[in-house]
Amino acid sequence: MAExxxxxxxxxxxxxxxxxxxxxxxxxxxxxxxxxARLDRITSAKRRAEFLxxxxxxxxxxxxxxxxxPFGWVLSAPDDLPxxxxxxxxxxxxxxxxxxxxxxxxxxxxxxxxxxxxxxxxRDTLALAAAVCTPDExxxxxxxxxxxxxxxxRERWTLKEAWLKRRTEGASPxxxxxxxxxxxxxxxxxxxxDAGLTLAWVHEGGLPAWFRxxxxxxxxxxxxxxxxSGGH
Ligand SMILES: CC(C)(COP(=O)(O)OP(=O)(O)OC[C@H]1O[C@@H](n2cnc3c(N)ncnc32)[C@H](O)[C@@H]1OP(=O)(O)O)[C@@H](O)C(=O)NCCC(=O)NCCS
Numbered sequence: 001m002a003e004x005x006x007x008x009x010x011x012x013x014x015x016x017x018x019x020x021x022x023x024x025x026x027x028x029x030x031x032x033x034x035x036x037a038r039l040d041r042i043t044s045a046k047r048r049a050e051f052l053x054x055x056x057x058x059x060x061x062x063x064x065x066x067x068x069x070p071f072g073w074v075l076s077a078p079d080d081l082p083x084x085x086x087x088x089x090x091x092x093x094x095x096x097x098x099x100x101x102x103x104x105x106x107x108x109x110x111x112x113x114x115x116x117x118x119x120x121x122x123r124d125t126l127a128l129a130a131a132v133c134t135p136d137e138x139x140x141x142x143x144x145x146x147x148x149x150x151x152x153x154r155e156r157w158t159l160k161e162a163w164l165k166r167r168t169e170g171a172s173p174x175x176x177x178x179x180x181x182x183x184x185x186x187x188x189x190x191x192x193x194d195a196g197l198t199l200a201w202v203h204e205g206g207l208p209a210w211f212r213x214x215x216x217x218x219x220x221x222x223x224x225x226x227x228x229s230g231g232h
Contacts, residue, residue, distance in 0.1 A: 006092055009108035009208035010065055012057055013116075013199060013215065016103045020049035023056040027071065031055065032086065034077040050098040057105045058083065058094055061211055065107055066090065081168055095165065102197060106208060113166030113202030117158040119195075125153045132157065132176035147195075155193050155200075155222070156181050162200035163189065163226055178230030187225035192216040202226075 031039060035055060042048045059070035062085065074087040075094070083094050095106040100118030126149075129138050137156055141149055160179040161171050169175065181189075189202045197215065201208060207221070 006065070006107060006109040009106055009112055009203055009205055010061060010211050011104065011106045011114070011201065011208035012061055012211035013102060013104045014053075014057055014212070015101050016049055016053040016098065017101065019053035019056050019103065023052035027056050027059070028052060030071050032074045032077065035075060038077040038079075050103060053103045054096045054098060054105060055083075057103055058096065058107075061105055061107050062092070064211060066092075080170065082165070097162075097165075097199075100197070104199060106201075108203055108205060108208070110204055111166050111168070112205075112208075113162035113164070113189075113200070115158045115162035115165060115200045117154050117161075117198045119150065119154065125150050129153055131173040132160065134177060134180045137181060151193065151195070151198075154198050155191050158193075158198045158200040159189055159191055159202070159224055159226070162202045163228065166202045167231070175230055178228060180227040180229065182225050182227070183222060184225045185223045187223065189224040189226050190221035191224065192219065192221045 039048065039051060042051060055075065058075065059073045062073045063070040073085060075083045076086050077083055082096060085092055085094065093108045093111050095112045095114035097104050097114050097116040099116040102116055102118065104114055104116050106112055106114050126141065129141050133141065133156065141153055144152055159181050160176045163179050164171050164175060188204050190207060192199045
């Protein structure tokens, strides 16, 4: 398949369990060699389900966008990097994220950052913010209380991770603290959030098209501007 232009990124947010169950009865037998090697190293059932669901979701996105059989797409599986399309090579960029019961994947013409977070166990949000937030972000969070503070922190955290994932960096606390987030139009970063799920999207190409309707429906995202003092 020749190089294909992708004028707008495509994003799909789906529940992990049904995709993983389907993958176990089909995709698992036709994974690429690098995917097979990654899967063989996974020991946790949750992580196995996430990995397989992500791989099936990406293949369906590719086939739904560019055509062909979902199982005809051969993907790489590097550690600590997003997968790439090995064959049929078409230059498209892939992004993945897993959290809680959810998996999200995207296709884009240039690298995109995608991250999902779901609420976890209760934690000391201000102590975490001291490690990963800027002074302005910490002041904002200190002015909130309880669930509103936790949700606001989760939204910034998700956005910072997506920002770093677009750059294929790791998310150490010091690096997260260099990524300053501020609500406002004119940037290349967006978040959708409700009580159970936060999704962040970072892309120079703007907002993606939803591949299938998802939990955020037609709701407009929050727009953010990001200043990265550690970028090079
Ligand atoms: C990369 C990182 C931010 C991912 O965040 P996370 O919330 O733990 O995991 P998510 O589910 O959101 O994302 C994982 C997916 O993103 C992709 N991915 C992995 N590392 C990535 C990176 N550095 N940049 C972009 N995407 C990455 C993979 O596709 C992965 O899914 P898969 O393992 O099923 O293929 C986090 O794992 C991290 O900081 N890792 C440290 C490793 C590191 O230092 N990597 C940098 C290498 S230079």
